Amino acid sequence: MTGRSQAYQVHGNTLQPINRLDADARARLIGRLKGHIDRIAGDGPSLDATADVMAGAAVGWITGLAEIDAHLPAGGLHPHSVHEVVARSYGDAPAALGFAAALAARRLIGLNPEDRRPVLWVRALGDVSEYGRLYGHGLARFGLTHERLLTVSLRKPAAVLWTIEEALRSRAVAMVVCDGNHDRFDLTATRRAMLAAQEGETPCLMVFTRPRDGATAARTRWQVAPAPSIPPPFDATAPGNPAWRLELTRSRGSRPGAWTVDWHHATHRFSLVSPSAHRAAETGADGEGAVEPALVGARAVRAGHAGREGA
Numbered sequence: 001m002t003g004r005s006q007a008y009q010v011h012g013n014t015l016q017p018i019n020r021l022d023a024d025a026r027a028r029l030i031g032r033l034k035g036h037i038d039r040i041a042g043d044g045p046s047l048d049a050t051a052d053v054m055a056g057a058a059v060g061w062i063t064g065l066a067e068i069d070a071h072l073p074a075g076g077l078h079p080h081s082v083h084e085v086v087a088r089s090y091g092d093a094p095a096a097l098g099f100a101a102a103l104a105a106r107r108l109i110g111l112n113p114e115d116r117r118p119v120l121w122v123r124a125l126g127d128v129s130e131y132g133r134l135y136g137h138g139l140a141r142f143g144l145t146h147e148r149l150l151t152v153s154l155r156k157p158a159a160v161l162w163t164i165e166e167a168l169r170s171r172a173v174a175m176v177v178c179d180g181n182h183d184r185f186d187l188t189a190t191r192r193a194m195l196a197a198q199e200g201e202t203p204c205l206m207v208f209t210r211p212r213d214g215a216t217a218a219r220t221r222w223q224v225a226p227a228p229s230i231p232p233p234f235d236a237t238a239p240g241n242p243a244w245r246l247e248l249t250r251s252r253g254s255r256p257g258a259w260t261v262d263w264h265h266a267t268h269r270f271s272l273v274s275p276s277a278h279r280a281a282e283t284g285a286d287g288e289g290a291v292e293p294a295l296v297g298a299r300a301v302r303a304g305h306a307g308r309e310g311a
Helices: 022-041 090-109 125-131 136-141 157-170 187-200 275-283
Strands: 008-011 014-017 081-088 119-124 149-154 175-179 202-209 222-228 243-251 257-264 267-273
Touching: 008 222, 014 136, 081 090, 081 187, 090 175, 090 202, 090 222, 090 243, 119 125, 119 157, 125 149, 149 157, 157 175, 157 187, 187 202
Parallel strands: 081 202, 081 222, 119 149, 119 175, 175 202
Antiparallel strands: 008 014, 222 243, 243 257, 257 267
16 A cells, blocks of 8 residues: 545545646646735736737826816826826825825826836925825735835935936836925926926826915826715725815816716726715715715825835
8 A cells, every 4th residue: 555545526426536636737726826826915906907008009198087088188198297186185195195196007007018117206204204104005006016116215305306307307217206395396396397207208296295376387286185985885884995086276278177086996997986976975875974084095105104115
């Protein structure tokens, strides 16, 4: 006797031995199982799996919502310009940062498949100490994995502006996202960034964590506030998708508009929230109280969290 056990399976009323897998078949099976486990344990679907690319051609930087893209010149965000995302109030900073992450993901989706350039996110250390570091796992849910995202935090405001301009001119990154400082990012600074973006054919997205007025060189300005998440149908107490109230307050060559949207991590797409669903989310399905607003972006930016930059 060899001492090796034999496995059997039931077939009708009889037991039949199970043929053992040969080495190659076993290796293939183990490889498939490992891949399945990696997908389950991963932070979210890859941007490559949901890329808006047909016949290998880039589709440009669009939101993917016809209702919003119709308000933008040429049917999308200009890829060689400066755009602003502004929190509607001081407490809406996480929502603004979350919406900026979603726009950055949409930018990467619109590139050619061969274009693997990352997003560069530039931050001032003062903003890092106030709002916390970027949280790698939260950003990965938006599609900004460590392969497609670089972050840098700088102490001096002048260094922040210099880094933004040089990165835009370099053409080495797919886009530049930066936390805007109201004192430094005036008309002159945004005009310099606009010229750098045009020279390097690279967009710049400036995120302001407090309300902002006044003249700038930005092509569009988005005012963002959190909206109540709509819970999934199978569990009314579970958190829903990230949701925002958007107001396009400035768009050169087009008209303003306002929408309520949510973001689907699995497909990396926006969708419009119907007024009836939005009212139900605000008041609660049973009418016994409001659902807590979704401070979207809290998973991407956790105040005081020791998440590693660039993760």
